[in-house]
Amino acid sequence: MGPNTETPVPRAPEVPRPGAGALRVILWLIFLGVIYVYGWQVTQINLGELGRKAYLIRPLLRDLIRPDLVERRPRLQVADTGIGLDGATPPAPLQTGGSGRVTINPVTAKVGDPVSVAGEGFAPSRPAEVIWFDQSGVKVHLSKTSTDVSGRFQATVTVPNVIGTEHHVMVEVGLEGTTLGPSNALRLTLFRMVETVFLALMGTTMAVFLAVPLSFLGAKNLMARNPLGALIYYAVRTVFNIARSIEPLILATVFAVWVGIGPFAGVMALGIHSIASLGKLYSEQIESIDPGPIEAITATGASMLQVVRYAVVPQIVPPFIAFTIYRWDINVRMSTVIGFVGGGGIGFLLMQYINLLQWKQAATAVWAITLVVAAMDYFSAVVREKVV
Amino acid sequence: MRGAAVRIENLTKIYPDGTRALNGVSFSVTPGEFLIIIGLSGSGKSTLMRCINRLVEPTSGKIFVDDVEVTALAPDELRRMRRQIGMIFQQFNLVKRSPVITNVLSGRLGYVPPAWSLYNYFPRDLREQAVAHLTTVGIPEKAHTRADQLSGGQQQRVGIARALMQDPKLILADEPVASLDPATSHSVLRYVEELNRRDGITVMCSLHFLSLARRYGTRLIALKAGEIAFEGLPSEIDEQRFKEIFGEEAVEVEIA
Ligand SMILES: Nc1ncnc2c1ncn2[C@@H]1O[C@H](COP(=O)(O)OP(=O)(O)O)[C@@H](O)[C@H]1O
Numbered sequence: 001m002g003p004n005t006e007t008p009v010p011r012a013p014e015v016p017r018p019g020a021g022a023l024r025v026i027l028w029l030i031f032l033g034v035i036y037v038y039g040w041q042v043t044q045i046n047l048g049e050l051g052r053k054a055y056l057i058r059p060l061l062r063d064l065i066r067p068d069l070v071e072r073r074p075r076l077q078v079a080d081t082g083i084g085l086d087g088a089t090p091p092a093p094l095q096t097g098g099s100g101r102v103t104i105n106p107v108t109a110k111v112g113d114p115v116s117v118a119g120e121g122f123a124p125s126r127p128a129e130v131i132w133f134d135q136s137g138v139k140v141h142l143s144k145t146s147t148d149v150s151g152r153f154q155a156t157v158t159v160p161n162v163i164g165t166e167h168h169v170m171v172e173v174g175l176e177g178t179t180l181g182p183s184n185a186l187r188l189t190l191f192r193m194v195e196t197v198f199l200a201l202m203g204t205t206m207a208v209f210l211a212v213p214l215s216f217l218g219a220k221n222l223m224a225r226n227p228l229g230a231l232i233y234y235a236v237r238t239v240f241n242i243a244r245s246i247e248p249l250i251l252a253t254v255f256a257v258w259v260g261i262g263p264f265a266g267v268m269a270l271g272i273h274s275i276a277s278l279g280k281l282y283s284e285q286i287e288s289i290d291p292g293p294i295e296a297i298t299a300t301g302a303s304m305l306q307v308v309r310y311a312v313v314p315q316i317v318p319p320f321i322a323f324t325i326y327r328w329d330i331n332v333r334m335s336t337v338i339g340f341v342g343g344g345g346i347g348f349l350l351m352q353y354i355n356l357l358q359w360k361q362a363a364t365a366v367w368a369i370t371l372v373v374a375a376m377d378y379f380s381a382v383v384r385e386k387v388v
Numbered sequence: 389m390r391g392a393a394v395r396i397e398n399l400t401k402i403y404p405d406g407t408r409a410l411n412g413v414s415f416s417v418t419p420g421e422f423l424i425i426i427g428l429s430g431s432g433k434s435t436l437m438r439c440i441n442r443l444v445e446p447t448s449g450k451i452f453v454d455d456v457e458v459t460a461l462a463p464d465e466l467r468r469m470r471r472q473i474g475m476i477f478q479q480f481n482l483v484k485r486s487p488v489i490t491n492v493l494s495g496r497l498g499y500v501p502p503a504w505s506l507y508n509y510f511p512r513d514l515r516e517q518a519v520a521h522l523t524t525v526g527i528p529e530k531a532h533t534r535a536d537q538l539s540g541g542q543q544q545r546v547g548i549a550r551a552l553m554q555d556p557k558l559i560l561a562d563e564p565v566a567s568l569d570p571a572t573s574h575s576v577l578r579y580v581e582e583l584n585r586r587d588g589i590t591v592m593c594s595l596h597f598l599s600l601a602r603r604y605g606t607r608l609i610a611l612k613a614g615e616i617a618f619e620g621l622p623s624e625i626d627e628q629r630f631k632e633i634f635g636e637e638a639v640e641v642e643i644a
């Protein structure tokens with residue numbers, strides 16, 4: 001703006017004497033040489049092994065491109081009817097709409113009673129199975145028979161030793177041919193994947209609830225106004241730094257011993273780690289608040305709460321949300337491996353498949369992890385874009 | 389509408405670190421005046437402005453706005469006083485992530501029930517009024533733009549609209565154009581001038597440039613090291629006088 005803006009006169013940089021520089025370079029090279037020779041030895045680097053032992057990894061690589069996704073199962077014609085135990089009213093049938101019909105006599109019974117089961121409208125001359133279907137979804141196979149030429153059958157079964165009062169007698173008649181459906185590995189993988197995403201969600205949520213209040217105590221601009229505040233500030237920041245430096249994998253190992261192998265151990269491990277890392281990010285955000293808008297809103301005659309709502313919240317909430325989503329994204333990624341040390345979720349399943357050398361099933365889990373991690377990555381990027 | 393009268397008696401501000409930013413400053417402003425405060429950086433202009441609405445607590449002295457002693461008000465009374473005093477800042481001080489309309493409406497916070505603020509609720513007539521104020525400063529089409537998407541000049545006009553939302557009797561403008569280029573400075577100051585002339589709002593405005601001070605002010609105060617070094621009509625101060633007050637070397641950088 002001023003008319004007399006000076007352009008500084010360029011000054012020649014100081015050139016060190018050539019001899020001294022060369023000696024220093026040589027010393028540095030020797031030093032680096034020693035370090036890397038030692039490093040090569042202690043880490044037992046053996047590039048030859050990569051080629052010689054390639055056959056060990058080949059099945060995994062080969063099966064990676066043909067994961068276990070679907071399987072053929074026998075086609076079944078299914079029908080059922082309700083049965084009440086100990087005098088209870090029989091429940092309505094589960095399956096409706098099929099052509100097969102099942103009738104039982106009597107429709108209420110006790111454990112150990114004989115029950116005669118009759119069926120009609122099934123495929124003729126096929127194997128049939130009578131199954132007890134209990135309230136919790138457990139199936140008990142009771143009797144094998146087959147349908148006659150007109151699609152009927154008749155059997156007598158004994159009420160198994162079940163608990164609860166509302167049950168079903170189910171008949172499965174095997175048909176010709178097979179159906180293609182999701183494989184057991186795929187279904188298990190999906191189930192564990194959902195568990196993994198929720199494991200990350202619960203860990204992240206737990207962390208948010210603790211990190212938000214702690215972050216205010218760890219913000220220098222708020223706390224370092226008196227000696228007690230400064231003490232709290234340093235204590236909180238130290239705890240953050242220590243907790244952050246413990247790997248979630250180590251935490252998961254500890255919690256697997258503490259609360260047992262399973263997703264809860266993973267939730268705790270990710271939660272503790274996330275409290276520290278979110279707390280630190282939140283604190284830094286609070287520290288970088290622009291005091292200008294606070295001053296401006298105060299000057300309009302707004303109350304304290306209004307100042308917080310209009311000048312502070314817009315400055316911290318969107319970044320808080322962005323950090324949290326990003327953390328959840330990282331936690332999903334971490335929870336996939338946390339299972340390896342007993343933290344539950346997809347990692348636990350993957351490790352089991354690998355131990356059993358079930359490479360196709362392992363491939364299913366690996367693909368699921370890849371897809372979910374990529375999807376979370378994309379989703380968290382989109383949300384961050386939106387809120388910040 | 390009538391602008392506020394301001395009377396300042398023996399105002400002194402000593403910051404906790406011992407800096408004496410204002411030292412026994414006394415002057416008055418009559419309703420409808422456009423008072424310019426000039427002074428080098430560090431001379432106490434911002435401190436003076438902030439003492440008037442007590443964003444900065446004066447160490448001693450008295451401030452009256454329309455015969456109400458601002459320096460003696462209880463917190464609740466102070467808030468009611470503040471809502472009649474609009475303030476415009478060098479750094480605009482908008483909430484950058486919020487839309488322009490929210491920034492303008494926030495000027496009304498002192499008047500609305502606090503519970504509304506939880507839901508960011510403002511009734512329709514206030515929203516219409518906010519758009520009307522944006523029209524006054526020439527940017528009605530920016531109402532739903534995020535504040536940080538605007539240029540500096542546009543942001544300062546939002547700042548003016550926010551102050552207008554308060555129905556102010558007095559506008560304190562602390563170097564409102566110091567972050568803007570000369571052409572934009574004029575367009576912003578012309579809006580302030582219009583409010584002063586059309587609505588009779590009293591304006592206290594600190595400026596860096598003597599040329600702008602002479603163009604817009606009806607009266608002028610020069611601060612030097614926290615004390616009044618000159619008080620009079622803008623026409624009474626020229627470059628020669630300016631040099632006498634602030635010293636030879638100050639002139640080069642302080643006059644555009
Ligand atoms: N919060 C503060 N704490 C300590 N000293 C301050 C503070 N604010 C301003 N000062 C000092 O008070 C003097 C006046 O500052 P200020 O009112 O900002 O002047 P101007 O707005 O004219 O540049 C300066 O010496 C400045 O360093």
Ligand SMILES: [Mg+2]
Nearest residue numbers: 433434435563
């Ligand atoms: Mg200033």
